[in-house]
Amino acid sequence: MKIVKYLGIGVLIVGALLAAAYFVKSNSKSPITYDTETPFKTTIQEKSVATGKVIPEDEVAIKPQISGIIGEILVEEGDVLEAGDLIAKITVVPNEQTLNTARGRVSNARISLGNAEIEYKRNKELFDKGVISAQEFNNIELTHNQAKQELANAQSDLQIIREGSAGGSSSANTNIKATIAGTILEIPVKVGDQVIESNNFNDGTTIASIADLSKMIFQGLVDEAEVGKLEVGSPLKISFGAIPDKEFDGELKFVAPKWNEEEETSSGVIQFRIEANVFMEEGYFIRAGYSANASLVLDKKEDVLAVKEALLQFDKETEEPYVEVETGEQEFERRDVETGISDGINIEIVSGLSESDRVKVWNKTEPLKKQ
Template structure:
């Protein structure tokens, strides 16, 4: 009897072990992750690049004085609109003592020379009227007299210019600084009492004010050498300003630099674009901006999310996995694909799969849920 019980117990244990082994094998034969699939879509893809830069006026005019002196008064403030001819500032001439003294001495010498020539001229004129001397002698003396008169006038003019800044006795022509163009005053870098230098062939002079038309703006930025070859003049730009949110401005590419500049180990090329400024927005000079350029665009192409692509470790060629049979079976087949352009989200598929294929979604992850119990355990 004991032997029968013993054999029964052994049989039960063997059957239990077999059942446990079968269950373990069946459980491990299932995939740890159940992958989902996605079919290709038909969409439009744009390949863009972004150029960083700023928005500046197309033309900025620097107003410089025609005479050296000291700022006596400033009549305008930065930011106001001006018309050509509007008075900006007034300069007070402070003559150099040495130059003034030399000019004054030249006037005195010219007066002395004129008085001496005039005596000779008057005497020769009397003799000529009596017929004592020839007309040639008289004309020679008259020429000397006229030259002495002209020399005195020039000396007096030079003296007036040095003393008050103008030869006519009024310094308004040179000491009054006026706007040469219409626009907005961007900057007045001087203040009352500052000394300024005139603009001449040897010195660009002191800038009294900078004026620009803010209705005519351009975008100035830089692009990488790897993308500059794809740009063409006349391409549309989409300008985003850091100071104006939720508003995009249209622009058109008008300039691509023929020479690049190396910055931080990369060669950058300067570009410019004409910005369309709307009357409802005030764009200030120097706003930071980003310009989006469409390098390539394709309409109605077959595409898949770029995250579905995998790359062969040996050949570095792209491939996807296609579901074979019901999704519950989790059977997939590798397909090499040829890809086209990408916008960073979707990628064009040129060949390798069709629109009915079900592409495996890689790296499926479950969202982490933190409940009250987990919070308490964490605490």
């Protein structure tokens, strides 16, 4: 009986040990079955995106050659003009003080001429009789001619003040014409506004701004970490918020050599201005000031070994990249790798992997248990 009793106890102990071993073994297995992916050959482009706007390559401000009042505006914003087309007309309103001074100058010139004519006629008779020498008469004649010229000059100045021009050609100054062919972008004045002529002391009032909208440039900002990789002449792609699903080709034409304080972001990042030609296409109308993004290629490598960037892991201490490579069924080992350029999705593997390796998709989550 004791033997049977001990035998039964032994069976229970062995059974308990086997059950415990099975429980430990089953719990030591990972509940997740990891997928794997293999490295592949591809072309990788490292890109940067510059934000900015598109503006006309040449924008001309039309300014008057004479001060006055806008009497008539003959065009509207958006009109397409040829060089020489009439934009507006100016009515000359002379300054009263200046006008009075000009009138006084004319009166003085007439008085001087009258006196010079009397002297000229009297000395002409004396010269004809041989009383005075030719030299003396020449001086009298010169004074007479100068008096006539002074009167003519004074009368011309008076006409310019009254009408805007001399010799009956006042329309040359009072008629404001387009200096280039293009589209009217803005007319900041209206009929009745007073305008000031452009001179050495004043920029003058802008009557209208004109630009050729078939020649546009992209103007944007690039971070200092990327500006050193840019090369003038490099191709780029430009997209507009107003024209979805369409990219225009462009070419980098300028990279600012100096940072401007106004181009610093609120986060303190230093940025540099760039400009690029935009190659226009038929059927698309680009308005000045459209917001735009330019995609620039900083680096490009063809036919390189790569993996998806999501497969990389990073050492907590050294922050160096590594992957886990399958060595058996759901068994993996760590493999340190050296990486190259990345496009944000795929990353170049310089060393550490071959095309035959199977890399663990490490960030797979455990499926939810059914309740």
